[in-house]
Structure formats: structure tokens, C-alpha cells
Amino acid sequence: MNLAPAPTFSVIVATYNWSAALRLALASVLEQTEHDFELLVIGDHCSDDSEAVVRSFGDSRLVWVNLERNCGSQWGPNNTGLSMARGRYIAYLGHDDLWAPGHLRAARETFERTGADVVAAVCLLYGPPSSGLRAVTGFFPNDRFTPRHFFPPSSLLHTRQIARDVGGWVGPDEARVAVDYEFIVRCHEAGAAFAMTGQLSVFKFNAAWRRNAYRRRDVGEQSACLSALREDSQAHLQRELTTALRAASEDRLLRIETPMSTSDKASAGAVLNQTFKGSHHGGDPSDCLHVNQPIRFPCENESAGFEWHSIEQDGNGSAFRWSGPACRSARLLPVHVDRPLMLTLQVVNEIQAGLLAESHLSVNGRAVEARHRPAAGGGFLWTAHIAPDELPSGERAPLLLTLSVPATHRPIDLDINSDRRWLGLAIGWIEIEPT
Template sequence: MSEPRVSVVIPTYNWSSALNLSLQSVIAQTLHDIEIIVVGDGCTDDSESVVKKFNDHRVRWIHLNNNSGSQSVPNNRGIQEAKSEFIAYLGHDDIWHPTHLETLLTTQREKNADYIFSGMILYGPPDTDIRSVVGLPIKNILQRNNFIPPSTVMHKKNMISRIGGWKDPHTVGYPVDYEFQLRAWDHGEIFANTGQITAFKFPAAWWRDSYKKRDVSRQLLLLKKMQSDINFIENEIIAVARAINNHLFHVSDVIKPAEKGHYFSVNRLIRGIKDPQHAGKISENSLLFTMNIDCHAFEWHELEKNQNEFFRWTGPRSESVVDIPYCVLSDLIMKIHIVYAINNSTLNNLRILINHYSIKFNMAAHPKQGWLLTAKIPYTVANAGAKNNIRLQFKVPKTFSPFTLTANPFDRRYLGVAVGDIKVKNTWSFLRFLHKYRMIF
């Protein structure tokens, strides 16, 4: 039997419903002479049985006993097992067009490249029409800092002997996929772009708690459209153009170096793989929490400041989350300053959840500006989340752009409410006081 022309490596962890769809998109490739290596990163769900149900001799399942928490270990194992001259990667929640691998191989032959990649459409969180496109460099001139998602990439297997394998995320100051790409670039490997969009991604890091919710409805819909619509790619490009016209096109920021392991930790937090863990002393007295914090997942806009305080607008998502480091010892008094609202309807229909429990706040005019929301939070609710953490969720029915409401040509963001200072205070019931100092048990 001849060797496969491409070895496809799929790292996966406990998301069998998504894996099923990504595998369908690989099985449907017009390039048939391939092998598919699915590497379970310590999976404890039914991923293995999902893989074996395909009953395809090209598909292999490899189980790693310990969960590494990153694509690096399963990718390296997949490369080690690969029989082909070329390695292609597919995220377990990403989808390929049937022509993806064939297009990559054609480009490789034409340009004799080491590192070949396609264009990709990225889809924003479920309650938005946000789109982005990567992998199509302007004027086909690739810059060193242009991020190339792994699910678009095929490279020569022997490149690993020159640049090394995927690194432990705790040892690098970039996301591991970006660090791998930079190493290939800096070593002088030849990069080539297909110039075609053949990969599609719903980034888990753009959608908070995606690994807890594990919703694959959008991937399923996309796969069905791909199978039934002969103009599928053209129609998806039209949707991207619509997002550009509606100012919902996301331009990716340049990835900046950070402390080793930072990106790994942040991504696990956003995806819901780990609970918030706050460094330093956790307050148990009165806490003034400002919005001068890192915010992610299309939930908050950039930090702003008026003459009184820092604030952030919620949006473009209709749900925005913030984690407050606090030691809950009793019922709480919480006060939230809403500095602005995009309109009265948004303010009147604002819902606030604490640790996923809906809480009714009393609203009054703030002495300086906007509105002050006040509520007493029961101990059982305030203490229902992760240790030393209170999770606040701000939900509005819809976000709006000032451009559409007031014809302001300078502000085309999608906004909900602007959140300023948040004050938290234990009420210190006598019983909780005794518990704290271990006078009763």
C-alpha cells in the first residue's frame, strides 16, 4: 500500500459532538489518499467511539493517558505517528471545505513551499454577526506578524527536524500556534498562500465558557450549507462583506509577547476550562472595583475615562462578564455605577446576574452622573461561584451603534451600557463573624 499524500492531525479533548463534524469535513475531502490521526488529550468522554463509528481505514485513534491542556502534546504525537511527507492540522471544532487539502497540495507543488496555508473565515460569538478573515495577506505579501491559524496550515514533516516541534505553553510568551509559526518564519522556511478560503472557524476563545456549553449548532448548520449550496463559499464571502458594511468585521490585533504561560491561562479561563484564580491578597472588607482590567471575548470595549472614573461599554455582545476578586463571608451589599446607556430601553431592560442568579437592583440617580444600582446579595448566591470570586453578568436585549441611532459618523461600535465603579461589602452578620474566626464549627 502506498504512503498517504497528507497526514491530517486532529488534537481533541472531550468535545465529541464537534469532533464528529470536523471529521465529516475531512472524510469529504476530494483528496482521498490521506491518513487521519485523531489524538485524544486524555479524553474521558465518548470521543474514541465517535471516531471508530466512521469505520474508515484511513482514520486512527490515539489516546494519551494524561491531559496536557494544550494542542502541543497531541500535535507532536500526531507528527511522530504520521506516515506522509506533509502534515495538516485541523482543530476539533473547525470545518474544512472539501477542496481544502487538494488546494494546499497544488499550491505546494507550484511554489515548492515548506509552510502552506489557506484563507479562513472566523465567526464571532452566537449573538453577533461578527466576521473576520485571516490567511489572505494584502497583495499576497505575508508579514512576519500575520497570524496563520493551524487549521489552515500544511507543512513538510521534515521541517520539524529543522525548527523543532510544538512547545509547552507554559514555556513560551505567545500562543503555541503563533510561536510555532514564528519559529518556522525565522528559520527561513518558505511560506505560500493558496489565495482561497477553504477553512472555517468558530473560535472558542471568542465565546466565553464555550467548553462548558459545547454548542455545535453553528458548525452543524455550516456543514449542511456546505453540502447543499454549490455557491457556499461565495455566499459566505457576501456575509463577510455585509459584516464590513455593518461595521462588524473584526480586524485581529497584532499578538504581543507576554509572560510565559499567559495566553494559555487566559484562553482556558475564557473557554471555561478553569475557574478564575486571583493573585495577591483577596479583600474581605469593602472593595472598590474599577473596570481598569483585561477584558475578552467581544464582551467589553476599550477602557475609557471621564472626569470621575474609568468605565467600559458592554458590547458588541449582548452579554458581558466580569470576575471580581472577593472573599464572601456574609450577605453582600453591592453598588454598581452605570455611567451611560445607549438608550432608555436598554437601561430599563438591563439584567444583572451574580454567579448565574438573576438579582433585582434598586436604581437611583447617581450624584455625579448616570445611575446607581444597589442590591443586597444573599450569602448563598454570592458564594455560589469559584473560590474568592464573584461573577457578574450584564445582559441587554440588544446592542446598538451610535451611528444608526444618532447618525454619529465617528462611533460605529455596538454598545449597551457603560459600567463604572463597582462597590462590594460584606454585611458581617454575627454568625459569619464567628465562622471566620473559628469560634463555632
């Protein structure tokens, strides 16, 4: 029996019910200048048309496997991929991320030049649309990796042997911080040699920074990025590096580091992460409240991606929270919209005069007409009527309230004070009452 020779790379793509993003990710793999790879697409118990998307490419290098049960994160699909992998080197790509055409070539050259067990490519992470936020990973100060220098799986490559040495990936109940962090740290603890390509070749559109990304399934960012790579990849790389430099100059470049002393289990944040990005439904609709009388929701430090800053106190000791740095900020309220309601937001302040007048409210994705008036104690009251028949069918509980501002601003640029945060509206309590 003649077996095909083992490829240089085994590329593992873990996916879950987002076939439109998967199509673009796979295209960025198939358009690599390095052609010697197998592409293992592992569904985490997918129930959509992901298999059909994989087979539509008609490329013999693609293999599709769908797990019989859902693992809830990439650790299960990645281990399945590792058990099948024949390549000398293993690469991973998130199903909503993209590679530049030279990604695998740069990695192979780095492995051959350094003899490393683990290689990191430079990755550009995009904050929520309209935020201007960026992050860059894949550089090690003095060329020395420590567990503080996290980089995402889409920029991770390693020898097949080191994965065997550390026993593959472990789930969130065993992992520290996150399953991807745990895998990298265990490679480090096993004595793996790390190296970096020093080249930007990964574009990450982090679903954990995009509320309900798995429900909205918007691939506009990925589609635009892939089109630009196809038109002129070098020009696109230069433009995106420039956006990262601009972000650094505007206090929009995020620092991604892991505290060296952390002992948090990955399971602690896994459910919050899944709920925020919408890959798994959080909460029980039966826990939602029927609004028979006014219900006031105080300001809370709920999970918010980059939609809100931390809670602050005004001069009277009342809590409020600035929106920003993203221009869209949401709050999930556990109420049933089964009757006409009045919604009132306490707007403590606006970073720039007139910003509130240009801002908008939406409920469960549907725009609502809102009015504002000065409040007796200062600030404004922002009100809107909500009717059940105006909301999208099947999305009436809980209520997702979203405010959108045309832009956020830094107080230092407005000569207010030395605050360099990007701010929009300061919101205190939110009240809902029957009408």
C-alpha cells in the same frame, strides 16, 4: 509484511474534553472531496468520551491516541501526531473548527502548483455570538508571507519535511507570543516557501473569544455551519463571504496581525487564555471573599474577549468601561455567595435611551430580577438581590456576573459623535453587600 501506502495527507486533530465539538470537526474531515488521508486524533489526556466518539465513525483512517499527561495546549498533541504521521503533507484542524469539503483538495493543488513548503487556506473567524465580529486570515499582500500575517492552525498545511527541519512544535515556555505563531515563524526562519490557496475553506469558532466555552460546551454555531455546508457548501461559502463584507462595512472586521518587534513569551498569556475559555479552572476558591460588609469593585481592565472596551475616565476622573461590541459582557468577582446579597452596578451611561430598561442581569448563568433607578450624580444604579439557593449547585464561588443588552450601537449612527465603536452600557463600579 505488507504496509499500506503512505497517504497524501496526515490530518492532526488535537482535542481536550469537548467530544460534541470533536464529532462535528471529524465529520467535516471525513466529508472532504479529497479522500487520501489518515486522521490522527490526539487527546491531551482526555477524560471524557472522546475516544468513543472517534471509534463511532468506524473509519479505518481514524487513529486515536490519548496522552498520559496534559500539555495544556496543542503543541504536545501536535508533536505526537507528527511523530506518527506518514503523509507527505500535514494538515491541522482545531476540534471546535470546521473545514469546507474542498479544503484538502485546494491545498493539494496549491502544493503541486507552487512547490511550497507551507500553505495557508483562507479562514473566516467568528466573533462571539451577537457581536457581528469577523476576521479573515490566509491572504498575503503581494503573495509574500511575513510573520506579521498570522493564520490559525486549522488553515495551516505543510510538508512533513519542513516540520522535521524545524524540530516540530515547542511549548509556551519557549514560544514567542503563542505556540502556533512560533511554529509558523520558525518555518519562515528556516527558509520555507509559503503559498496561499486563495479559497475560503476554514471556519473558526475561537474558544478564546467565547467565555467559558469549554464549560458550556455549546456547539450550536458549529452544528449550524456543518448543516449549511452539507446542504449546499458553495451557497454557504457565498453567504459567509457576504457576512465578512458586511462586517468590513460596519467596522466589525477585525485585523489580526502580530507586531514584528514582539518578544513576549507564549506562557504570559496562556493562563489567562485557558481561564477565560474555561479549559482550565483559574484562581483558588479559597481566595474568594466572604461578604460581611459592603465590598466595592472598581472598574478594571481584566481579560474580556470582546465583551468590554478599554477603561475610560469621566469628567470627574472616575473610571468606567463600555460594554460591547458583544451583547453579553461578564465580570468575575472573587466573592462567596453563602448568604443573601445585594448587588449594585453603577451605570454611568447608556448608548441609547431606554437600553438599560431592556437589558438583563444573570449570576453564574442564572437570570436575576434587577431594577434600576436614577443616581444622584447622573446615570443609574442597577440593583439585584442574590440568594445562595437560587444559584446552580457547585458554582457559588467565584461569582460570574453577566449583563446582556438587546443590541449595541455606534455613536456615529446615532448622531452622537464620530465614534465608530459598538457600545452598550457604560459601567463604573460594582458593589456587593449583605442584606
